Amino acid sequence: MLDSYLSALGYMASNPFTFLLIIFSVVWGIAFGSIPGLTGIVGVALLIPFTFAFDPIEGLLLLGGVYVGSTFGGSISAILFNTPGSPEAACTALDGYPMARQGQAGKALGIALAASAIGGIFGTVVLMVAAPPLARLALEFGPPEYFALAVLGITAIASIGHGSVLKALMAGLLGLGVATIGIDPLTGMPRFTFGSMMLLTGVGFVPAIIGIFALAEVLQRFGEGPQKGYVIDDVSTELPTISEFIQTRVTLLRSSVIGTVIGALPGVGATTAAFISYSEASRWSKHPEKFGTGVPEGIAAPESANNAAVGGSMIPLLALGIPGSATTAVMIGGLTIHGIIPGPQLMQTNSDLVYSVFIGMMLANLLMLIVGVRMARYFALVLKAPYALVGPAIVVLCMTGVYALQNNVVDLAVMLVFGVVGFAMRRFGFPVASFIIGLVLGPIAELSLRQGLMLSDYDVTAFVTRPIAGTLLLFSAVSLIYGLAGQFLRTRRKLNGDTGPETSEEAKA
Amino acid sequence: MFPIQSMRAAMMMAAVGSVLAAMPARADDYPSRTVEAIHQFGPGGGTDRFIRAIGEPFQEITGQALVPISVQGGGGVPAAVTFMQRPSDGYSMMAVGPEQVINHVLGRMNIDELRPIARIQYDQGLFLVSKDSPIKSVDDLIKTARENPGSLKVAVTGTAGFDDTLVGLWNIKSGAELTTVPFSASEMVSNTLGGHVDLMYEEYGPARGLIESGDLRPLVLFSEFRLPVLGDVPTATELGFDVSLGRWRGFAMHASDDEANANTMFSILDRAAVSESYKTIETQSGLQFRSKVLGPTQFKEFMEHEVEIYTDVLKQLGYVE
Numbered sequence: 001m002l003d004s005y006l007s008a009l010g011y012m013a014s015n016p017f018t019f020l021l022i023i024f025s026v027v028w029g030i031a032f033g034s035i036p037g038l039t040g041i042v043g044v045a046l047l048i049p050f051t052f053a054f055d056p057i058e059g060l061l062l063l064g065g066v067y068v069g070s071t072f073g074g075s076i077s078a079i080l081f082n083t084p085g086s087p088e089a090a091c092t093a094l095d096g097y098p099m100a101r102q103g104q105a106g107k108a109l110g111i112a113l114a115a116s117a118i119g120g121i122f123g124t125v126v127l128m129v130a131a132p133p134l135a136r137l138a139l140e141f142g143p144p145e146y147f148a149l150a151v152l153g154i155t156a157i158a159s160i161g162h163g164s165v166l167k168a169l170m171a172g173l174l175g176l177g178v179a180t181i182g183i184d185p186l187t188g189m190p191r192f193t194f195g196s197m198m199l200l201t202g203v204g205f206v207p208a209i210i211g212i213f214a215l216a217e218v219l220q221r222f223g224e225g226p227q228k229g230y231v232i233d234d235v236s237t238e239l240p241t242i243s244e245f246i247q248t249r250v251t252l253l254r255s256s257v258i259g260t261v262i263g264a265l266p267g268v269g270a271t272t273a274a275f276i277s278y279s280e281a282s283r284w285s286k287h288p289e290k291f292g293t294g295v296p297e298g299i300a301a302p303e304s305a306n307n308a309a310v311g312g313s314m315i316p317l318l319a320l321g322i323p324g325s326a327t328t329a330v331m332i333g334g335l336t337i338h339g340i341i342p343g344p345q346l347m348q349t350n351s352d353l354v355y356s357v358f359i360g361m362m363l364a365n366l367l368m369l370i371v372g373v374r375m376a377r378y379f380a381l382v383l384k385a386p387y388a389l390v391g392p393a394i395v396v397l398c399m400t401g402v403y404a405l406q407n408n409v410v411d412l413a414v415m416l417v418f419g420v421v422g423f424a425m426r427r428f429g430f431p432v433a434s435f436i437i438g439l440v441l442g443p444i445a446e447l448s449l450r451q452g453l454m455l456s457d458y459d460v461t462a463f464v465t466r467p468i469a470g471t472l473l474l475f476s477a478v479s480l481i482y483g484l485a486g487q488f489l490r491t492r493r494k495l496n497g498d499t500g501p502e503t504s505e506e507a508k509a
Numbered sequence: 510m511f512p513i514q515s516m517r518a519a520m521m522m523a524a525v526g527s528v529l530a531a532m533p534a535r536a537d538d539y540p541s542r543t544v545e546a547i548h549q550f551g552p553g554g555g556t557d558r559f560i561r562a563i564g565e566p567f568q569e570i571t572g573q574a575l576v577p578i579s580v581q582g583g584g585g586v587p588a589a590v591t592f593m594q595r596p597s598d599g600y601s602m603m604a605v606g607p608e609q610v611i612n613h614v615l616g617r618m619n620i621d622e623l624r625p626i627a628r629i630q631y632d633q634g635l636f637l638v639s640k641d642s643p644i645k646s647v648d649d650l651i652k653t654a655r656e657n658p659g660s661l662k663v664a665v666t667g668t669a670g671f672d673d674t675l676v677g678l679w680n681i682k683s684g685a686e687l688t689t690v691p692f693s694a695s696e697m698v699s700n701t702l703g704g705h706v707d708l709m710y711e712e713y714g715p716a717r718g719l720i721e722s723g724d725l726r727p728l729v730l731f732s733e734f735r736l737p738v739l740g741d742v743p744t745a746t747e748l749g750f751d752v753s754l755g756r757w758r759g760f761a762m763h764a765s766d767d768e769a770n771a772n773t774m775f776s777i778l779d780r781a782a783v784s785e786s787y788k789t790i791e792t793q794s795g796l797q798f799r800s801k802v803l804g805p806t807q808f809k810e811f812m813e814h815e816v817e818i819y820t821d822v823l824k825q826l827g828y829v830e
Contacts, residue, residue: 045552049561142705183584186691188669188828197590197617200583266695320702321718322695329695330553336714337558339793343718406581407591454690455662455706 008355011057018061021054022360025065026367030375032066033073034085036210037401040070041327048334056338057353061360063331064314068364069371070327071270071307072116076376079108079299080383081394083214088270088306090209090440091278094433095291095298097217102294105380110239111299113372115252119304120365122256123263123311127318128358132347134312135319138264143452144463146268148472149276150445155476155483156279157434164429165487171430175438178203185447186454198410205271207402207414208439212432214398215419218391220426239369244296251281251297252304259305263312268444269325270306270313275440277305278433283479289490292433311361318354320344539599539770540777543574546760547595548604549588552579555794556604559630559758562791566784570777577604585609589618597763599770602626605761607671607754610815614823615669620816624766625808627778628759630791631800633732634675634712635742636663637725639702647729647743650708654685663687664697664709669828672710675731675754677822682750701725712756713739714795731755736798754818755799759808775804 012018025047032043043066051059074089079096092112099108126134141149157172181192182202193199240248255277262273281301282291291298313324321342323329332342340350347354382390402415425432449463456462464470544567550556557577564575580588585608595601603609603623613620638644644653644661654661665672668691680686690706694715701709702724713736719725720739727742733753735744745752760778762771781787782802791797803811823829 042552045557048553048558139699139703142700142703184668186668188584188667188673197583197586200586202582204582266699267693316695316699320698320724322698322702324695326551330551333553333555333558336793337562337790341718341721344722344724345718406587407578408580408582408587410582410587451690451692454688457660 004351004355005359008352008359011352012356012359015058018058018356018360019363021058021062022065022363023367023371025062026069026364026371027375029066029069029071030073030076030368030372031069032086033070033089034076034375034379035401036077036083036085036214036398037206037404039086039206039405040067040073041330042404043070044327044330044334048330048337051334052337056335056340056350057356059334059338060331060353060357063334064357064361065364067310067327067331068120068307068361069368071120071310072113072303072368072372073375075112075116075299075303076109076372076379078213079112080105080376080380081214081390082217083394083398084209087206087209088274088309089302090205090213090271090436091274091302091306092299093213094278094302095294095296097213097294098292099294099296099299104294105383106238107240108294108299109376109380111244111248111296112303113369113376114239114245115248115255115300115303116307116372117365117369118252119256119259120307120310120368121362122304123260123308124358124361124365125311126260126308127311127314127361131315131319134261134264135316137261138266138316138324139320140468141265142466143448143455144466144469145472146265146448147445147452147463148469148476149262149265149268150441150448152472152476153272153276153279153437153441154445155480156283157437163431165484167428167430168434171425171432171434172438175435175440176442177438178208179439179442180446185443186450198413201406201408201410201414203414203418203439204406204411205439206405207411208418209436210398210402211415211418211420212422212425212436214394215415216422216426218395219419219423221387221391223423239373240296248296248300250284251300254280254284255301255305256308259308260312260315262305263309263324264315266316266322266324269327270309271440272444273309273312274302274306275437277301279437283483292431307365314357314361317342318346318357321346539773540571540573542600543576544600544602544774545576545578545595546602546604547578547580547588547592549580549585549608551581552577556606556758558790558794560604562787563629563778563781565786566781567777569784570780584617585612586617593622593763595763597765597767599762599766599774602760602762602774604758605812606758607674607756607815607819609761610812610819611670611674611823613816614819614829616829620812622764623761624764624771625805625812626760626762626771627775627782627805628757628803628808628811629778629782629800630756630758630796632712632714632756632796633730633736633753633799634710634755635716635730635739636708636710636728637701637716637720638708638728639704640724640726641704642707642726644708644728645726647748650728651683651685651748654683654687658686659688661687661707662690664692664700664706665689666694666697667691669823669826671754671756673826674819674822675752676710677826678754678818679745679750679752681822681825682752683745683748698725712795713798717795732799734799759803771805778802779804 032038044063074086075092077083077085078089078093079100082097084090084093096108184191258277259273278301281297282288313328316322316324317328323332402411546560548556560577567575580591592603612618644650676689697709700706730742730744779802
């Protein structure tokens with residue numbers, strides 16, 4: 001194995017152009033990640049024609065670097081403008097933006113950047129040392145396991161945030177319900193479309209979150225009027241200190257593991273990883289009620305998970321030729337054009353390629369720390385402009401972005417409607433986190449439940465008798481009961497006058 | 510059926526050639542700007558790559574670009590609507606495939622509003638099992654499925670789509686009834702390899718890596734003839750079941766588009782499809798075996814034939830009345 005690394009390093013050293021490519025791809029990736037509507041998938045797809053001119057190793061390094069950069073990039077706009085630049089950063093906005101509004105934008109960006117790099121490096125290391133066995137483990141995950149995983153994430157709805165459990169559940173159910181609009185994934189028949197061809201498209205995740213986060217935020221700020229501006233002026237990105245780092249080490253480790261494993265599962269990727277790790281971070285936290293108000297763990301968890309998922313999703317790609325995510329699916333297309341057949345033999349027949357990718361992704365993650373600090377600084381310059389200019393610009397950018405995503409006008413309508421929905425939810429104190437968790441994980445839960453039932457000839461026990469699925473479901477049940485009991489006890493304590501430290505920022509999440 | 514088709518293609522070509530030679534200025538400068546091809550799939554997907562691949566020789570031939578425009582979602586309906594709203598000036602095409610035939614059969618669009626230009630790709634698929642599967646051959650498959658109709662589950666991609674139609678046709682023709690379970694393309698493979706589902710349907714190109722490594726075992730091929738690279742895999746036709754449907758990709762314009770432009774476009778695409786750069790990509794995607802370019806008339810006949818088959822199968826599956 002060492003030989004392979006040396007040979008790959010030799011190739012790269014004798015070909016300094018590859019390093020230029022990595023730098024370019026990380027910058028390109030961060031830019032695509034941070035602009036709403038231009039996701040990592042688009043960034044990768046646009047570069048594929050250029051890779052024709054390169055040899056396959058250079059091509060794959062380029063695409064891998066974009067993938068790494070774009071996964072972090074989304075958090076810049078999520079933290080500074082409450083506008084997730086890419087779906088995997090939606091979760092980062094939940095705590096990143098509140099922290100930025102408390103005047104700690106630089107700190108929030110620093111946490112996101114450091115967590116991204118740590119998660120990314122963790123995922124890459126796992127990819128380097130354990131790709132084949134992990135790919136085999138991923139094959140153990142059938143529909144029941146996907147269902148259990150989604151349920152695990154969904155049960156956290158009850159434990160996230162600080163407001164009323166009832167409102168959290170209502171928002172979560174609304175998310176689950178909205179996700180069912182469109183074409184039924186198993187029968188192809190229209191559901192809840194009321195005969196409208198437009199609604200066949202359904203409520204896309206990206207248009208909905210852009211509406212709920214970005215548009216609702218602009219409405220909110222304009223509703224508050226100019227006098228009550230929250231000035232985010234401290235934007236000099238500061239990486240967390242060692243002691244802050246140690247405080248979040250458990251979250252970072254847990255989220256990196258979750259991210260890598262979920263990334264390795266075909267069909268689910270960084271977005272799911274971010275949400276489940278956010279759920280878990282709040283579940284295991286000593287103060288779950290503070291999530292959504294700007295806690296460091298709320299940023300570190302999704303960012304380390306979504307970047308770990310990058311390495312994770314390369315696992316089935318390189319070990320089996322199965323893409324672990326939408327972006328890696330596009331990469332497969334790029335590989336095929338170079339005459340490389342993705343499959344289990346790739347690691348033997350193209351070991352230079354595979355090991356160069358390992359090294360390249362490692363470098364990309366380290367580079368991200370340097371490039372990210374600089375790029376976030378340029379982005380933050382926007383904040384010096386008055387919000388009366390920035391707000392409308394955000395709306396325009398979001399509308400173009402949402403349209404560019406699928407070139408489908410329906411998505412614009414969805415974004416506008418959900419801007420109003422998001423505005424109303426904040427006004428009436430419904431937690432946004434619960435809603436989007438329902439929206440992201442609901443379709444996975446529904447689809448895998450129905451697939452699993454079809455496979456087991458509608459025998460429900462098949463879900464609990466399988467070891468992985470059974471364990472996850474049992475754990476969800478226990479934690480749900482524990483969580484509800486905890487909420488109940490907290491309410492009791494509150495009534496007894498022991499309120500503990502709370503901030504006035506609460507209703508904002 | 511192919512020799513006749515290719516002969517007709519040759520005659521068509523000759524006809525087009527002579528028409529072109531006789532045509533005055535009008536068609537000469539067409540296309541004089543970028544041509545856009547609207548499709549319903551994501552950027553980087555098979556259709557997107559197909560358009561880009563044909564776009565390269567297209568640019569060399571015409572000096573103009575052929576650009577894919579991806580309008581996703583809604584089962585292809587928004588893509589069709591977007592295309593229909595474009596002017597019939599020869600600069601908007603639609604990338605068509607079985608999805609358009611299915612949407613036509615389901616009443617979601619009307620393919621009579623399209624003017625078929627050229628069918629370029631014609632793929633072929635297989636039933637595949639994991640190497641650990643108790644099903645070792647197509648005989649095992651038929652035997653097990655006939656004993657317990659519907660108990661074997663076949664993983665497919667999409668729903669009420671091409672894969673469902675193909676399996677439906679197989680069920681009708683063979684009596685070896687299988688139940689389809691839709692997955693995403695990657696989960697389909699992982700669930701088959703992991704043994705969660707009995708078998709899967711996939712085209713040769715994407716499955717090639719796992720076939721060569723021995724992780725997936727091909728049982729039966731859906732084509733008129735065996736693949737040279739999989740010499741011992743029988744075709745369904747050989748077994749006496751007339752199931753040779755394949756995924757295909759081509760281009761169409763509006764029915765109201767100018768016929769001369771349509772013919773010019775066909776001759777350009779026909780040349781592009783034999784260019785070296787396109788042929789390389791075709792081979793690398795495992796699409797070289799039965800992809801034959803069909804011209805406007807034959808393509809129209811082909812699509813009409815497809816509509817008949819799909820209507821039949823989708824009726825029996827209960828998707829249309």
